[in-house]
Amino acid sequence: MSDVPIADHALLSDCHTAALVTRHGSVDWLCCPRFDSPSVFGRLLDDDAGHWSIRPVGAFTATRRYLDQTLVLETTFHTPTGTLAVTDAMAVGPNEHPHGHALGNGAPHMLVRSVSCRDGEVRMRVRIEPRAEYGLLRPLMSHVPGGLNIRGGPEWLMLSSPMDLACADSSAYGEVTLRAGDELQFALHRSTWGLEPARIWSQEEIADWLAVTVQAWRAWSKLHQNYEGPWRELVHHSGRVLQGLTFRPSGAIVAAPTTSLPEGVGGERNWDYRYSWVRDASFTMEALWVAACPDEAGDFFTFMTTAAAGAIGPDYPLQIMFGVNGEHDLTERTLPHLRGWRDSSPVRVGNGAWNQHQIDVYGELLGAAHLLADKISEMDCDMRAFLVALADAAVVRCREADHGIWEVRGEPRHFVYSKVMCWVALDRAIGLADRLQAQDRVPVWSAARDEVRERVLREGWNASVGAFTQYFGSADLDASCLMMPIVGFLPADDPRMLATIDAIADRLTDERGLVYRYRTEGGVDGLAGEEGTFLLCTFWLAQALAEAGRVNRATEVFERAAGYANDVGLLAEEVDPATGELLGNFPQAFSHIGLVNAAWSISQARHRAAL
Incomplete structure (x- = not known):
């Protein structure tokens, strides 16, 4: 052991x-x-x-x-x-x-x-x-x-x-x-x-x-790293870590370089993260826009276009993750001869989430394409067709239940975050329509965008809870709702958004002030046992607070989360709420993405406040 x-x-x-x-x-x-x-x-x-x-x-x-x-x-x-x-x-x-x-x-x-x-x-x-x-x-x-x-x-x-x-x-x-x-x-x-x-x-x-x-x-580093805002060295270092998680031959980006480091010591939440999630990789490209000027954006979107291999559209959902050379079948198996870190078994290779239905991926990918459009020097007809197909798929898929950002292994639900990211997919596709040579699709995309927004506002808000919740009809909080102002779905100072930020800060944090993804005791994820607080979610809280103009509070939350980096500046996925020890696969792209984006938002908020 x-x-x-x-x-x-x-x-x-x-x-x-x-x-x-x-x-x-x-x-x-x-x-x-x-x-x-x-x-x-x-x-x-x-x-x-x-x-x-x-x-x-x-x-x-x-x-x-x-x-x-x-x-x-x-x-x-x-x-x-x-x-x-x-x-x-x-x-x-x-x-x-x-x-x-x-x-x-x-x-x-x-x-x-x-x-x-x-x-x-x-x-x-x-x-x-x-x-x-x-x-x-x-x-x-x-x-x-x-x-x-x-x-x-x-x-x-x-x-x-x-x-x-x-x-x-x-x-x-x-x-x-x-x-x-x-x-x-x-x-x-x-x-x-x-x-x-x-x-x-x-x-x-x-x-x-x-x-x-x-x-x-x-x-x-000299050619790519131009960020000069607060926590400059932390941001630059995170940019190098994210670059280090890139598979150069294809342009794929892995979520972490390890497998089966547990989310709870001795528990079963042990997953293989050595693959390229559409979500994680898209967020990585967005973070590199801040931390490292990603000239590799074209390589990444070429990888995604090739990996999807035309199997995307209203009748074919986008696979949520691929092997680093674009492999589709990532069938999960266990290695019973390995005891696992601190006897946390099973040790898994492959990842059973590869064939899950997750509709948020359309938004993450089109969001990154919109942000990085000027970094993609050549958007050929295959790439344009791929991005158009993503938006067309979001038109249909936005009405469906899915397994959500946290890849729950329970029943599909209408997760609020998934719907919001479908809105992002359609909103960003509309912004890219000229570049995609898809102006004729804008009326359809606009109608679907407005429909999903209205549904989230109607069914995602729970008046008795006083917050947007995890899924339609739920009373459970979920940290992913912090992304709503970050992606522009609602202004951060909207009363409903401020109430959601406050509810998560008050009711979804541990004694250290770190944020859980959600409460696991409800069994929504289909797994036994508890998990730690999520560093990404804590950085999301800092970012949402910055967007709401609460810069001092955002700074406190940021520095609390960043303080869990080890002596060489690396972050795992989670923190043990009892001991403060790092948990989960390591180093974790999501955590470094959160650090970069929160630092950027706080920098921009300070600039706005100074005007």
């Missing part, structure tokens, strides 16, 4: 996959070559599922940081005899695009670990235990000049190592004493069946890969 706190991990990314590194220098999660590939290191979910640790022998304390404007991690170990620094990166390759937005195109699928002794001397231990197929396979390991050949099942790995490591029981290990000025470079890289094994890299070549990776991240 893994017991390392979720917050003790840091993210590495090459925009193809990701690794998580603990505070104590252990790579406990790595799937290769893609985010959704089986893990090679999976100790995050079970002690026996593989890891790679580099750390001092004996007592130490550790501090860490990302190198400025990068996702390159530096961990500094302080020992009684000296100081050791380990610099970790997923090598991204040179960023050779003239506009600097091709981060990850030349990624060599290589994890680089550079070790240096800063002062004194430090005895260092290295241990590597690859366990492919989510820990099922114990590989064959053999020495080659300059490293190790590691093969088993579908994976063929090479470890470039300056140390002569001993091998036993499918593990390699060794110790060495470093003195001030000494440096060692390690690299783990992959090959495939039928090809020559990956080469061994020299110490100089590995150091060059690391330097190129630092330079590529900094070049991307």
Whole structure:
């Protein structure tokens, strides 16, 4: 069982996959070559599922940081005899695009670990235990000049190592004493069946890969990150995290790089987030508009157009999520050989929500297309037809029940948020009509937009509750109603909206002032057990307050939520209301999206107040 706190991990990314590194220098999660590939290191979910640790022998304390404007991690170990620094990166390759937005195109699928002794001397231990197929396979390991050949099942790995490591029981290990000025470079890289094994890299070549990776991240940050409002560094860092969750070959964006980190310790709310949700990815593109000037918008909409593959229209609902190469079938299964983080089982791969009916996705996608229209340099006939089909589908689907933004596994309902986002789909399509060459559709879209708005105002408002509620006829609050003023459905200072904001702030928060999605004890989601408060929802509250002109209150809520970022600025999905510990898949795109958008709204509200 893994017991390392979720917050003790840091993210590495090459925009193809990701690794998580603990505070104590252990790579406990790595799937290769893609985010959704089986893990090679999976100790995050079970002690026996593989890891790679580099750390001092004996007592130490550790501090860490990302190198400025990068996702390159530096961990500094302080020992009684000296100081050791380990610099970790997923090598991204040179960023050779003239506009600097091709981060990850030349990624060599290589994890680089550079070790240096800063002062004194430090005895260092290295241990590597690859366990492919989510820990099922114990590989064959053999020495080659300059490293190790590691093969088993579908994976063929090479470890470039300056140390002569001993091998036993499918593990390699060794110790060495470093003195001030000494440096060692390690690299783990992959090959495939039928090809020559990956080469061994020299110490100089590995150091060059690391330097190129630092330079590529900094070049991307310099060219893309222009936000100068409050919490500038937090916003910029969140932009890099969101970029790190992008799958460069296709333009897909994953919700998180992990699976089955629980929403409640020991509970069953454990899901695989390593896929591209239409909703999450669209929100990510909107957040990058603030945090990182998304030149990749065209790639994303090309991915969505291709992934949907024409299967969209009044008779064909848009699938809510895809694999990172556009795969449709994401059938869910469990891995019973893994105990899960803190015995939170089952561990799942795949996601059973892939074939759910969720009508809000039309609004999120068309909302992003409307916001980013000037970033899409070429909107070809296929993309135009796709976006028109989304709006046409919203005309029909807005009248239907669905499973909603929270993907409830109970019966479909007429969720208020889903209806509001259908309104967004139609409203934004009308705004894009000229660009889409669809002026003839505007009367139909306008009529449907007005119809769904009137229905939400009539059936979504509950006078006895004094708020818009979760679904038509419900008395339950839902934090997603905070999006109503954010997307422009109602002004934030509308009395009904102010009442809804106040109701959620008063009745849907914990003692820390963090916001729940909804109350789970009603069973609407079809699952047992409780969950934590949602950071995204708390940022939504801050954003809605800012839109309503309550800037001081918005600032307080924002800083409360942002305060749960770990020491390297990463946020999970939820916070345990009892302990304040981070819960859920990590790092979570939704949480960083919420941070970026709330910071932007507060910045704009301050500007309006100063006029």
